[in-house]
Structures are given as structure tokens and as C-alpha cells.
Amino acid sequence: MASPGIPALGWVTPALLLAAGIVGWPLAGVLIATAAIAFLPDRIRRSARLVAWLLGAVAVVVSSVVVEAGQEQPVGVWPWAAAAGLSVVGVLGYFADHDDDSKPMLVFLMPAALLLTVGLVYPALRTAMLAFTDRTGAFNGVDNFVWMFTQPEALITLGNTVVWVVLVPLLSTVIGLAYAVFIDKTRGERIYKMLVFMPMAISFVGAGIIWKFMYAYRGAEQDQIGLVNQILVWFGQQPQQILQNSPWNTLALIIVMVWIQTGFAMVVLSASIKGVPLEQLEAAEIDGANPWQRFANVTLPGIRTSLVVVVTTISIATLKVFDIVRTMTAGNFNTSVIANEMYTQAFRSGEPGRGAALALILFIMVLPIVVYNIRVLNQQKAIR
Amino acid sequence: MTTVAVTPDPEITPKSADAALGTTRSDRVKRRLTSRWATLAAIIIATVWTVPTFGLLLSSFRPADQISTSGWWTFFSDPQLTLDNYSEVLFSSSASSPQLGEYFVNSLAIAIPGTLIPLVLASLAAYAFAWVKFKGSSTLFVIVFALQIVPLQMALIPLLQLFVTFLQPFQTALSEAVPFISERQFLPVWIAHAVFGLPLAIFLLHNFISEIPSEVIEAARVDGAGHGQIFFRIILPLAMPAIASFAIFQFLWVWNDLLVALVFSSGTPDTAPLTQRLAELAGSRGENWERLTAGAFVSLVVPLLVFFGLQRYFVRGLLAGSAKG
Numbered sequence: 202m203a204s205p206g207i208p209a210l211g212w213v214t215p216a217l218l219l220a221a222g223i224v225g226w227p228l229a230g231v232l233i234a235t236a237a238i239a240f241l242p243d244r245i246r247r248s249a250r251l252v253a254w255l256l257g258a259v260a261v262v263v264s265s266v267v268v269e270a271g272q273e274q275p276v277g278v279w280p281w282a283a284a285a286g287l288s289v290v291g292v293l294g295y296f297a298d299h300d301d302d303s304k305p306m307l308v309f310l311m312p313a314a315l316l317l318t319v320g321l322v323y324p325a326l327r328t329a330m331l332a333f334t335d336r337t338g339a340f341n342g343v344d345n346f347v348w349m350f351t352q353p354e355a356l357i358t359l360g361n362t363v364v365w366v367v368l369v370p371l372l373s374t375v376i377g378l379a380y381a382v383f384i385d386k387t388r389g390e391r392i393y394k395m396l397v398f399m400p401m402a403i404s405f406v407g408a409g410i411i412w413k414f415m416y417a418y419r420g421a422e423q424d425q426i427g428l429v430n431q432i433l434v435w436f437g438q439q440p441q442q443i444l445q446n447s448p449w450n451t452l453a454l455i456i457v458m459v460w461i462q463t464g465f466a467m468v469v470l471s472a473s474i475k476g477v478p479l480e481q482l483e484a485a486e487i488d489g490a491n492p493w494q495r496f497a498n499v500t501l502p503g504i505r506t507s508l509v510v511v512v513t514t515i516s517i518a519t520l521k522v523f524d525i526v527r528t529m530t531a532g533n534f535n536t537s538v539i540a541n542e543m544y545t546q547a548f549r550s551g552e553p554g555r556g557a558a559l560a561l562i563l564f565i566m567v568l569p570i571v572v573y574n575i576r577v578l579n580q581q582k583a584i585r
Numbered sequence: 586m587t588t589v590a591v592t593p594d595p596e597i598t599p600k601s602a603d604a605a606l607g608t609t610r611s612d613r614v615k616r617r618l619t620s621r622w623a624t625l626a627a628i629i630i631a632t633v634w635t636v637p638t639f640g641l642l643l644s645s646f647r648p649a650d651q652i653s654t655s656g657w658w659t660f661f662s663d664p665q666l667t668l669d670n671y672s673e674v675l676f677s678s679s680a681s682s683p684q685l686g687e688y689f690v691n692s693l694a695i696a697i698p699g700t701l702i703p704l705v706l707a708s709l710a711a712y713a714f715a716w717v718k719f720k721g722s723s724t725l726f727v728i729v730f731a732l733q734i735v736p737l738q739m740a741l742i743p744l745l746q747l748f749v750t751f752l753q754p755f756q757t758a759l760s761e762a763v764p765f766i767s768e769r770q771f772l773p774v775w776i777a778h779a780v781f782g783l784p785l786a787i788f789l790l791h792n793f794i795s796e797i798p799s800e801v802i803e804a805a806r807v808d809g810a811g812h813g814q815i816f817f818r819i820i821l822p823l824a825m826p827a828i829a830s831f832a833i834f835q836f837l838w839v840w841n842d843l844l845v846a847l848v849f850s851s852g853t854p855d856t857a858p859l860t861q862r863l864a865e866l867a868g869s870r871g872e873n874w875e876r877l878t879a880g881a882f883v884s885l886v887v888p889l890l891v892f893f894g895l896q897r898y899f900v901r902g903l904l905a906g907s908a909k910g
Contacts, residue, residue: 424654
């Protein structure tokens with residue numbers, strides 16, 4: 202058994218072994234094979250590439266069979282790993298044949314490519330397959346999805362996620378934009394910005410605690426310690442158990458996310474507002490446009506791209522939100538969202554299939570945003 | 586970031602003096618009116634956004650019995666402050682208290698390598714994408730960009746299985762061979778953070794590195810510099826602002842993370858970070874406000890220091906990321 206260990210020693214030593222830890226041996230095989238291609242003389246490189254592909258494939262398949270035997274898990278996912286490993290070898294090997302930059306390219310790109318393939322691409326594909334299995338690991342078709350769209354609790358989770366992803370980007374962007382306009386070119390603009398931007402640096406867990414304290418509830422006969430309930434009392438109302446009364450508790454959690462994200466919207470939009478050409482604003486002013494018209498007809502079109510960026514970024518962050526719900530209600534009282542439910546199902550209830558199905562739904566919800574962003578990226582590349 | 590733009594005064598460029606006088610005067614009045622309301626609204630928003638944090642900060646310094654019986658705003662009529670809460674959550678030796686000191690060290694031990702590993706790998710890859718011409722470069726880059734938006738929830742379960750199958754036996758063997766290395770290590774958490782941080786890091790650094798003037802790099806090439814020399818002597822120094830701003834981001838993200846920690850760390854004082862311990866406290870002892878408030882601020886100290894100290898880079902990184910993507 203290991204000693205509890207001094208933390209400092211516990212993490213310094215494994216740092217040396219990081220490389221060895223990342224590459225399981227099939228990947229080591231892939232690495233050696235590709236490196237071999239790069240440093241061989243041109244004449245035999247082409248044929249060496251083929252051999253390297255085969256070596257990599259064999260390494261991946263053999264190791265997967267070994268793991269498979271020890272794990273009693275369904276066969277059929279490992280070919281994905283083999284394909285992933287092969288594609289890395291294949292793609293890089295292909296480049297290696299074609300120009301003189303190939304050697305440095307391999308050195309510079311290989312570590313990141315390996316890590317992403319093993320740590321992200323392969324697991325994501327595997328999750329997609331896991332979504333069609335039950336808790337024993339056997340294939341069960343679309344049962345997990347049927348469960349998701351028929352159980353009342355699961356439906357509430359999906360509904361909450363939709364409410365989140367509509368309200369959070371909308372409120373954050375509107376408030377952030379209004380604030381950015383209000384403080385534009387005022388004295389003390391930097392301090393104004395800092396105050397609203399600060400929650401960005403605070404962890405979701407920290408924010409959760411801060412707002413749990415804001416929402417804290419005491420019986421009507423006691424003094425309140427939570428500011429929100431105290432304000433209710435000051436206005437002659439009864440104090441409420443804000444985090445327990447559905448559906449308002451979801452709204453209370455959404456406020457926390459808005460509180461965090463508004464600063465982001467504000468900073469980006471503020472910079473964008475400063476980029477709107479002054480000549481246009483002056484021209485509008487000379488034409489007799491009032492401040493609101495100037496804002497709606499000149500400023501707003503001028504910051505359109507930034508607005509899109511802000512809304513998509515916040516939408517993605519909102520879809521993945523987990524920590525706030527976990528810290529404040531743990532998903533109880535009808536407040537759960539997909540990301541939280543995914544964690545609960547996969548790591549608490551022992552239903553990895555359901556968790557994977559929820560993750561897959563999350564991915565499908567993010568997909569349109571991916572496609573849109575890739576299109577924007579390609580347009581920008583074309584301009585550049 | 587410059588906050589004051591050079592604004593030509595509209596009053597200097599009137600077409601005719603009389604008309605100008607009229608319009609500017611009414612304009613001035615109108616502007617002042619709207620700006621007064623705007624300022625008021627701004628102050629209200631700023632207050633609403635600051636009060637929650639301020640309330641918690643003030644509470645963390647109040648005596649325990651007062652926190653649980655009266656609101657923090659009563660401080661202004663009955664000021665009493667103490668450091669007891671902090672000394673209890675940080676250093677108390679009783680098993681029931683949070684003892685955040687150890688978790689604080691864990692958070693650092695997770696966040697620093699969790700920032701450095703993806704940063705090194707990403708700057709290498711970003712250079713390859715930006716300045717090494719190879720076939721399929723742009724396709725590969727788009728793939729990396731798309732990975733950025735794959736929710737990390739998609740990767741958690743299989744990644745954990747990979748760690749259990751490959752990494753765990755290795756870690757166990759290691760700790761048996763070298764007794765003073767703990768069996769529970771930060772390795773899985775580091776790798777997970779590196780994986781999840783890489784796509785965004787490559788994308789942002791690529792944007793910056795690709796805008797370095799090509800003359801600089803060609804001149805170096807003519808002088809006989811290889812890729813390695815170009816990378817270390819030219820790219821790294823010139824890209825420092827972008828690297829710094831991404832480092833801040835990744836650091837804050839790793840420090841503030843809960844999900845990765847919950848899945849990949851053991852939850853014991855050996856490896857669990859502050860956030861995990863705090864989330865536990867908030868869940869199981871939601872009413873012990875003297876511990877929660879002080880604990881929350883212990884976890885906020887580092888990010889807030891980073892935020893106030895390196896705000897410029899933080900904002901620059903944010904703008905670089907959003908203006909492009």
C-alpha cells in the first residue's frame with residue numbers, strides 16, 4: 202500500500218512519467234511507426250509507410266483483444282480504436298511522403314494529435330455506441346432514448362435545459378449590451394466594467410454558494426439572513442423557500458448563470474461598440490436621429506458579428522452547465538438539467554447507457570452551433 | 586485596452602453657426618438627460634452584480650453565531666469582525682471540519698500542470714498549423730476546431746474506463762515500486778484537463794501565431810534557421826501575449842472546474858481539489874454558513890488575484906477568442 206504521501210512529492214514524480222502514462226503501448230507502437238517513416242530515406246519511405254500502418258493496426262487490435270478478454274465487455278467498440286489509431290498513422294504518414302516539412306510537422310503535431318485522438322475522438326465515438334447499451338453493457342436498441350422521452354423526470358430535465366438555453370443567452374446578452382452602452386465613455390468606465398466582469402473569474406461552485414446564501418431561508422418569525430428573502434419581508438411578503446419551490450427554483454438557478462455570463466457579454470460587446478465608426482454615428486446625428494435611433498440603426502448593425510459570437514458562446518456554456526445545479530440543488534426539486542442528469546445516471550445510479558444517451562443528446566443540441574461556427578471560420582479563412 | 590477613444594467634438598463641426606447652436610444645445614440637453622438615466626441604470630446593475638459577493642465576503646468575517654441569526658447588513662449597525670472562520674476552515678484539526686488547507690494545495694497541484702501541459706502541446710501544434718505547409722492542414726485544423734465544441738460530457742465515461750484499464754495498473758505498480766509515491770495521483774486529472782483544453786488552445790494560439798508577419802519568419806529561414814529555432818527564437822517570444830492570456834484562461838478554468846474533478850479524482854484529501862470539497866460542504870452541511878462563507882472565499886482568492894492582477898491579458902484573451910470564432 203502507498204503511504205498517504207506529501208502532496209508535493211505525489212505530483213512531482215509522476216510528471217516525469219507523464220509521457221509513458223499517456224501512451225498505452227498500442228499508441229507507442231503507432232508513435233514509433235510514424236517516427237520511423239519520417240526519418241527514413243526517401244526511397245524506402247513509401248513502402249515503410251505501408252509496413253508502419255500494418256504495425257500500428259496490429260498493435261491496436263492485439264491490445265484491444267487483450268483488454269477485451271479481461272473486461273467482459275461487448276466486442277465491437279474496439280475496431281473504432283483501431284480505426285482511430287490507423288487514421289493517425291495514415292494521415293501523418295501520408296503527409297510524410299509529400300514534402301520536406303514532414304519531419305518537423307510530425308514532431309510539432311504528433312503529441313496534440315495523439316492526445317486528442319485517444320482522449321477525445323475515441324471516447325466520444327465510444328460514448329455514442331454506449332448510448333445503445335443497458336446497464337449490463339448489452340445492446341438494447343433505442344431503449345435509453347425511449348426512457349428519456351417518456352419518463353416524467355427525464356422530460357422535466359429536457360424541458361429545463363431548453364428553458365436554460367433560451368433564457369440565459371437572452372438575458373445575459375441584453376443586460377450586458379445595455380450595460381456596455383450605458384457606461385460607454387463615462388467616467389470610471391473601467392471600474393464599472395470590473396464590477397460586472399468579476400463573476401467571470403469566480404467558480405460556478407463559488408457562485409453557487411454565494412447565491413445559496415442570497416436565497417437562504419428562515420421561518421417568517423425569525424430574522425432572515427438571505428438578502429432576497431429579507432427584501433421580500435421588507436415589502437411585507439412571506440419569505441419563500443426559493444430553491445425548493447418548482448418552477449421558480451429553476452429561474453433562481455438561471456439567475457446565477459446570467460450573473461456570471463453577463464460580464465463576458467458586456468466586455469466583448471463593449472469592445473465591439475468602440476469599433477463602430479464614429480463618422481457613421483455623426484452622420485446619423487446630423488440627419489437628426491435620436492440616441493435610440495442611432496443605437497438601433499447604426500450601432501446594432503455594426504456589432505452584429507460580435508452579438509452572434511456572444512450568443513453562441515453563452516449558449517454552448519449553458520448547455521454544458523453542471524456545477525451550479527450540482528452545488529445548489531443537486532438536481533432535486535425538478536431543477537435538473539441534461540449535463541447534471543448525465544452525471545447522476547452514469548456515475549451515481551450505475552446507468553452508463555442512459556448517461557451516454559444524455560451526452561449524445563447534448564452533442565446533438567450543440568451540433569447546429571458547430572456547423573454554423575465552421576461556416577463562419579471558413580468564410581474568415583477565405584477573407585484572409 | 587484603451588478605454589477613451591479620441592472623439593471629435595461634434596460642436597466643432599457645425600455647418601452654420603445658428604443652426605449649430607440650436608441643435609447642439611438641445612442635443613446637449615437630450616444627451617445629458619439620457620445619460621443621467623443611463624448612469625442610474627448602470628449604477629443599479631453594477632450594485633446588483635456586486636452585492637452578492639460583497640455580502641458573502643462580509644459574512645465570512647462575522648462571528649459564527651451572528652451569521653446564522655442575522656443578515657450581513659446588520660453589520661452596519663452592529664459591527665463585529667473575526668478571523669475565526671478562516672482559521673477553522675483552513676487549519677482546524679478536527680475531522681468534521683473542512684481542513685481546506687490540503688485541498689488548496691491539491692488545487693494548485695492540479696491547476697499548474699493542467700495549464701502547462703496543454704499550453705506546450707497547443708503552441709507546438711498551433712505553429713505547425715500556421716507555418717508548416719502540409720497537405721490537409723486546413724482540413725485537420727477544422728477538425729480540431731470542431732472538437733472544441735464536443736461537450737466534454739461526451740468523453741467522460743470511456744475516458745474513465747481507459748484510465749482504469751491502462752493508467753491505474755501502472756500507477757499501482759509505480760507506488761509499489763517506489764513507496765513514497767501515493768497510489769492516488771493527479772495524472773488522470775491532468776490528462777483530462779489537457780485533452781479538454783487542447784482544441785480551444787490550438788485554435789486561439791493559431792489565430793495569433795498565423796498573424797505574425799511572414800517576412801520575419803522568411804528572413805529567419807533565409808538565415809538558415811530550422812523549424813525548432815524559428816519556434817523557440819521567434820514564435821514563442823512574439824506570441825507571449827496570446828500564450829499568457831490563454832494560460833490565464835486555462836488556469837481559471839481548471840481551478841474552477843468541478844465536473845472533471847468529480848469524475849477523475851478520488852474525492853479524498855489526497856487528490857480532490859477545493860471545488861469538490863466545497864460542493865460537498867454546500868450539499869451536506871448547507872446550514873453551516875460560517876464554514877461555507879469562509880470556505881468559498883478561500884477558493885475565490887486565487888482566481889480573484891489572477892483576475893485583478895492580470896485583467897488586461899484576461900480581457901485580451903477573451904476578445905481574441907470571441908472576435909474570431
